Amino acid sequence: MAAKAGAAASFIFMLFLLNIACQAQLSPAFYDSSCPNALSAIRTAIRSAIAGDRRMAASLIRLHFHDCFVQGCDASILLDETSSIQSEKTALGNLNSARGYNVIEKAKTEVEKICPGVVSCADIIAVAARDASSYVGGPSYAVKLGRRDSTTASRTLANAELPAFFESLESLISRFQKKGLTARDMVALSGSHTLGQAQCFTFRERIYNDSNIDAGFASTRRRRCPRVGSDATLAPLDLVTPNSFDNNYFKNLMRNKGLLQSDQVLFNGGSTDSIVSEYSRNPARFKSDFGSAMIKMGDIGLLTGSAGQIRRTCSVVN
Ligand code: HEM
Incomplete structure (x- = not known):
């Protein structure tokens, strides 16, 4: 009995250490050696999108919010509907409302050209939101990086967890x-x-x-x-x-x-x-x-380490 309790305690301790290790991987410098030009490639793509459509700054900030509130900041919002994926794009708060999916996909394409398979879609959304803010006069801040992308999405969760305009x-x-x-x-x-x-x-x-x-x-x-x-x-x-x-x-x-x-x-x-x-x-x-x-907000429910994947195309799992 005591041995069982001891084993359970050390298992919990291992999980605790693993959690710390995963958290520690998020850092603004995460891509400094693996893809040093990632951030400038994203910035260029985001600036050009906002230059052509000023409202896109707003839409990209909101996209990050709607990603993070459903399963965490894991780019689940970008996944299209398939036989095994319930797309969040058709959830109440997103349908005919959330915008910027193509802008993120475009930034991803640019980043894939310079370092294939390295930079997650979840990180691109987080960086895009920051770049959008700074481009239109809002704050700039150091985005922590190292998020990984989900292999699932949930319309059910999106319907349940995104706040509505009539709430108290x-x-x-x-x-x-x-x-x-x-x-x-x-x-x-x-x-x-x-x-x-x-x-x-x-x-x-x-x-x-x-x-x-x-x-x-x-x-x-x-x-x-x-x-x-x-x-x-x-x-x-x-x-x-x-x-x-x-x-x-x-x-x-x-x-x-x-x-x-x-x-x-x-x-x-x-x-x-x-x-x-x-x-x-x-x-x-x-x-x-x-x-x-x-x-x-960018720290909510992260996939790090070897969890999830780095999607090659943001709208579909690898
Ligand atoms: C407090 C709860 C919130 C509610 C109930 C709410 C609700 C809404 C609604 C109903 C819209 C208009 C959508 C449409 O008509 O298609 C909207 C737009 C927007 N929301 Fe929120 N929101 C909330 C919090 C936030 C947060 C936390 C952020 C960002 C961090 C955010 C960013 C935005 C932006 C930037 C827009 C404009 C998007 C665009 O023009 O494309 N909202 N929100």
Whole structure:
């Protein structure tokens, strides 16, 4: 009995050491010797995509978020449907909404030309999100590297784990907490709604039925988002400067001009009001917290060491 317990204890200890060893492999210098030009190749591909379509910066940041929240940051979001893979691309939060798959595939193709089979799609998504942020005026930060790609995806998990625009503050906080992120991280990350667009169906309820909304703002948004129809018509998440990464998003919230219900709940008399007001006064603090929170988000549920694989094409397993 004692011998069994001892064996179990040493097995658990081995797992613990293995875990530390895997964690230790994530480092900004991971490809320094195996593919020294990987980061510049990715940056070139990302910059050229955003130069041609400014909104792509927003889409790439969101893609990293939607990857990390489902099975961890393992590029599962990029896998296409097959007989054995349930693609996440058709999950509620992604269908006709997530963008940038081809941009990541293009960056991957460029990287494969210089070092085949070395750089994971999961790392490319993480680097692309950082490059997107810095290109449009957001923070740059050192992305830790060494993630590996999954051989599976899960639409079921994507439907269950991606937050929805109608959720309460408590529910959102608890979702982020389950991923190891604090309410402060969540507010900072939501600040990326300083960029990009949302479809009419995601804010219709808010502009017709909510009371915590600026009347002028609601009536402007109603013009292009009728009670019925035009579901996919877009409106900027930050009404002032949707193409640059600044702290206007937080200033909007303080004037009841958040577009989504899940935006306005961050400033609606609850526990995160003080964080929103801090970021509205202190853009430098917002940017530095955003960078730290992105690094933290990039650590969710990693495959490292010999787990998973380095996909040759991001949309299919090898
Ligand atoms: C707090 C929970 C969140 C909810 C409920 C939420 C919900 C949404 C919704 C409904 C849209 C519009 C999608 C569409 O209409 O097609 C959107 C867009 C966006 N979200 Fe979030 N989001 C959340 C957090 C985040 C986080 C943590 C990030 C990044 C780290 C993020 C980044 C973005 C960006 C950049 C866009 C614009 C995308 C584009 O224009 O392509 N969001 N979000």
